Amino acid sequence: MNKTWLIIQREYSSRVKNKRFLILTFLTPLLIVGLIAASIYFSVSGVEYRKIAVIDPNGYIKTSLKNTNQISFSFPTNVDTSNYIQKGYTDILILPQFEKGKKSDYILRSQKSMGLMLQESISSRINSAIEDQMLQDAGIQQNILDSIHKASQVAELKAYEDKGSSSKESNAGLAMGIGYASGLLIYMTMFIYGAMVMRGVMEEKTNRIAEVIISSVKPFELMMGKIIGIGAVGLTQFLLWIILIIGLTSAAAGFLPSDIQSQVETLQQNNGQMAGGMMQANESAQRIYDFQHTMATANWPLIIFCFIFYFLGGYLFYAALFAAVGSTVNEDPQDAQSLMFPITMPLIFSYIITNMVTQNPNTPIAFWASMIPFSSPMVMMARVAYGVPSAVTYWELALSMLCLVAGFIFTTWLSGRIYRTGILLYGKKVTWKIMFKWAFKKA
Amino acid sequence: MGLYLKYKFLTMDALLSLQNLKKYYATQKAVDDISFDIERGSIFGLLGPNGAGKTTLLRMITGIFYPDSGNILLEGTAFNPMLDVEKIGYMPEERGMYKKMKIGEQAIYLAQLKGMSKAEATEKIKYWFKKFEMESWWNKKVEDLSKGMSQKLQFVITVLHEPKLIILDEPFSGLDPLNANLIKDEIYALAKKGSTIIFSTHRMEQVEEICDHIVLVNLGKKILDGSVAGIKQQFKENNFSIEIKAGSSISSNAIFTVINDTDAKYLIKINEGYTVNNVLQHIIEQKIELIGFNEVLPSLNEIFIKLVEGTHAGARAFQNI
Numbered sequence: 001m002n003k004t005w006l007i008i009q010r011e012y013s014s015r016v017k018n019k020r021f022l023i024l025t026f027l028t029p030l031l032i033v034g035l036i037a038a039s040i041y042f043s044v045s046g047v048e049y050r051k052i053a054v055i056d057p058n059g060y061i062k063t064s065l066k067n068t069n070q071i072s073f074s075f076p077t078n079v080d081t082s083n084y085i086q087k088g089y090t091d092i093l094i095l096p097q098f099e100k101g102k103k104s105d106y107i108l109r110s111q112k113s114m115g116l117m118l119q120e121s122i123s124s125r126i127n128s129a130i131e132d133q134m135l136q137d138a139g140i141q142q143n144i145l146d147s148i149h150k151a152s153q154v155a156e157l158k159a160y161e162d163k164g165s166s167s168k169e170s171n172a173g174l175a176m177g178i179g180y181a182s183g184l185l186i187y188m189t190m191f192i193y194g195a196m197v198m199r200g201v202m203e204e205k206t207n208r209i210a211e212v213i214i215s216s217v218k219p220f221e222l223m224m225g226k227i228i229g230i231g232a233v234g235l236t237q238f239l240l241w242i243i244l245i246i247g248l249t250s251a252a253a254g255f256l257p258s259d260i261q262s263q264v265e266t267l268q269q270n271n272g273q274m275a276g277g278m279m280q281a282n283e284s285a286q287r288i289y290d291f292q293h294t295m296a297t298a299n300w301p302l303i304i305f306c307f308i309f310y311f312l313g314g315y316l317f318y319a320a321l322f323a324a325v326g327s328t329v330n331e332d333p334q335d336a337q338s339l340m341f342p343i344t345m346p347l348i349f350s351y352i353i354t355n356m357v358t359q360n361p362n363t364p365i366a367f368w369a370s371m372i373p374f375s376s377p378m379v380m381m382a383r384v385a386y387g388v389p390s391a392v393t394y395w396e397l398a399l400s401m402l403c404l405v406a407g408f409i410f411t412t413w414l415s416g417r418i419y420r421t422g423i424l425l426y427g428k429k430v431t432w433k434i435m436f437k438w439a440f441k442k443a
Numbered sequence: 444m445g446l447y448l449k450y451k452f453l454t455m456d457a458l459l460s461l462q463n464l465k466k467y468y469a470t471q472k473a474v475d476d477i478s479f480d481i482e483r484g485s486i487f488g489l490l491g492p493n494g495a496g497k498t499t500l501l502r503m504i505t506g507i508f509y510p511d512s513g514n515i516l517l518e519g520t521a522f523n524p525m526l527d528v529e530k531i532g533y534m535p536e537e538r539g540m541y542k543k544m545k546i547g548e549q550a551i552y553l554a555q556l557k558g559m560s561k562a563e564a565t566e567k568i569k570y571w572f573k574k575f576e577m578e579s580w581w582n583k584k585v586e587d588l589s590k591g592m593s594q595k596l597q598f599v600i601t602v603l604h605e606p607k608l609i610i611l612d613e614p615f616s617g618l619d620p621l622n623a624n625l626i627k628d629e630i631y632a633l634a635k636k637g638s639t640i641i642f643s644t645h646r647m648e649q650v651e652e653i654c655d656h657i658v659l660v661n662l663g664k665k666i667l668d669g670s671v672a673g674i675k676q677q678f679k680e681n682n683f684s685i686e687i688k689a690g691s692s693i694s695s696n697a698i699f700t701v702i703n704d705t706d707a708k709y710l711i712k713i714n715e716g717y718t719v720n721n722v723l724q725h726i727i728e729q730k731i732e733l734i735g736f737n738e739v740l741p742s743l744n745e746i747f748i749k750l751v752e753g754t755h756a757g758a759r760a761f762q763n764i
Contacts, residue, residue: 208539215505215533216556
């Protein structure tokens with residue numbers, strides 16, 4: 001144990017002192033912020049505008065069709081399919097003669113193909129125009145209709161989870177975000193740190209230092225020392241990221257103008273309302289309050305606990321397998337590629353399931369994928385974000401954790417057996433079949 | 444009782460005893476029932492062609508592999524890899540270092556793995572670095588060292604924790620004669636201080652020079668065990684070198700056979716039933732002026748080749764399944 005501790009220390013300090021680690025740790029949060037900023041920028045600047053000529057034979061929706069900020073509809077005369085481009089339109093929309101109670105199609109012709117979002121937006125505009133027109137035909141006046149539309153935007157869905165006597169506000173959007181982000185983070189770290197373990201093992205083998213060390217410690221101690229040491233590097237990195245993010249956001253909050261800060265405080269004290277009869281809260285203050293309010297709906301201590309648990313469990317599960325692969329590689333690092341495939345496949349597959357589970361946390365596939373240790377670190381995080389015990393019951397969580405612990409004990413045992421043979425064997429191309437033979441032969 | 448006493452007597456001086464060691468792999472018998480003792484303070488040569496089972500044997504002695512059957516006794520008690528690794532210093536043939544790690548740190552780390560404290564290790568390393576004029580290397584990385592330099596470092600790391608048993612697998616490969624002598628002198632000094640050294644190599648002239656006792660293994664079996672001088676006596680072939688005055692000559696006859704002659708120097712083999720005196724008598728009778736007469740013992744190299752040749756040991760590639 002004492003020697004394993006020495007190995008852990010070496011693995012840890014040789015990596016944490018490395019310049020690459022420091023750069024990666026401090027640049028990654030900046031990179032993520034930069035990526036978010038860039039994607040917002042591109043989604044704003046990359047918007048395409050469409051100018052659509054509408055051919056409406058009997059002018060049925062001429063008055064009720066409304067423009068969006070991306071689409072402008074107009075009803076020109078003497079424009080048809082042959083000349084709409086020359087006349088300066090991007091598309092032409094040909095409506096049928098509407099008849100009551102009869103479903104009919106309308107046709108859109110474009111020079112440039114149109115994205116799905118834009119098509120759906122056009123379709124919903126047309127349908128609501130038809131609906132409005134029908135309501136007007138039924139005798140409702142335009143100004144009443146407008147006021148109804150306006151009034152209907154006021155209401156907002158607030159979902160609550162009932163558990164026993166207490167009821168807690170929930171937020172599916174936030175849950176989805178947390179589930180997705182933590183699943184992605186675990187997915188990435190499995191790859192990054194798993195590959196780090198594999199490279200470390202390969203280095204020791206190809207450097208031929210393995211035999212020197214194994215004459216002092218047991219192969220299993222060397223493997224575990226490496227796995228734990230690198231896992232500690234991962235935890236350190238997360239810790240630094242959390243500190244960095246908290247630091248950055250509180251620093252950013254310090255830059256807020258003082259009147260907004262005081263308004264946010266007032267909102268917090270009055271449960272989202274400005275003090276009686278006071279003016280409407282400043283829009284930025286309202287947004288900051290809303291953000292804080294939404295964030296507060298998540299059970300952060302549980303999520304952070306689960307995240308650390310599933311990160312460590314998943315890491316131990318996969319790192320052992322990566323170590324086993326590393327130990328079988330000879331001089332040629334290319335060998336690792338094909339042997340890694342059976343490990344990376346379940347990782348990628350789990351990531352795909354995670355994406356589905358972030359939207360539907362309670363399907364049978366979500367349940368099973370959150371029990372099987374190959375995928376549970378990612379999938380269970382996506383489910384836990386929806387709340388315990390409302391989306392995931394306590395026994396499910398406990399069972400999943402138990403399976404993961406059993407899983408990594410098994411992979412560590414299995415890999416230990418492959419590793420101790422592989423690490424000293426040179427000049428033989430190893431396949432998965434041979435690795436299984438090593439794993440299950442008698443000692 | 445008598446057997447017990449005999450056994451006790453035989454092993455009294457042995458630092459290490461191997462008894463009926465076996466290690467079989469799926470495709471071959473890597474070590475097939477090998478026994479021998481190694482005397483405390485001796486320099487012991489473990490010889491054998493490639494694939495003979497030397498590495499497997501050494502790995503069992505160092506606790507890397509467990510024997511399938513048989514016993515290893517270290518100082519008379521069963522070898523326990525967990526505790527006894529600290530009594531052993533092993534320098535494998537294929538050896539390496541962490542390329543990116545500083546040399547001083549690396550030496551301390553490897554010494555700590557052998558159970559030394561950090562302070563103790565630092566002190567010892569400084570002593571050896573000074574002795575081998577390596578002090579300036581402390582903060583260098585292994586990737587900046589030449590092969591010979593890293594070889595010296597390996598040697599220092601192997602002997603640093605003052606092991607009772609030092610195992611050196613081809614310690615001189617890649618060293619220039621100057622550094623080879625430096626290491627050789629250290630090996631003598633360590634043996635003198637009481638360390639036991641197992642020396643494994645293919646270079647027979649080095650074995651002849653350094654070792655007290657050798658064991659030759661081939662195809663997983665021990666085929667020779669004895670002192671270097673004793674083995675040479677055992678394999679002597681009644682060969683003698685004769686130098687006579689230029690201008691005269693000798694030729695094969697009933698007493699001896701000339702194997703080789705160059706410039707009045709002859710290598711002869713005395714035929715069965717005759718002795719050195721018969722040869723000398725013959726030369727005197729022939730009125731040939733004798734300048735030199737010496738017994739020629741076979742070199743270990745010749746013995747090695749004679750014993751191993753034709754056994755196809757080379758075809759036995761190392762496999763470990």
